Amino acid sequence: MRKLIIDGNAVYELDENCMLKKKLSEKNKKEGEKKTQNKKVKK
Numbered sequence: 001m002r003k004l005i006i007d008g009n010a011v012y013e014l015d016e017n018c019m020l021k022k023k024l025s026e027k028n029k030k031e032g033e034k035k036t037q038n039k040k041v042k043k
Helices: 016-042
Strands: 002-007 010-015
Touching: 010 016
Parallel strands: none
Antiparallel strands: 002 010
16 A cells, blocks of 8 residues: 655655655564574673
């Protein structure tokens, strides 16, 4: 699904599926970093 955002004379188009994939990707990356940090602390 796409959304149009109108801000004055500027118009932006957002692809919500793409934004969701990006958000999930960033979340998984952060979780992976936390696991790596926890392993380093345990050693």
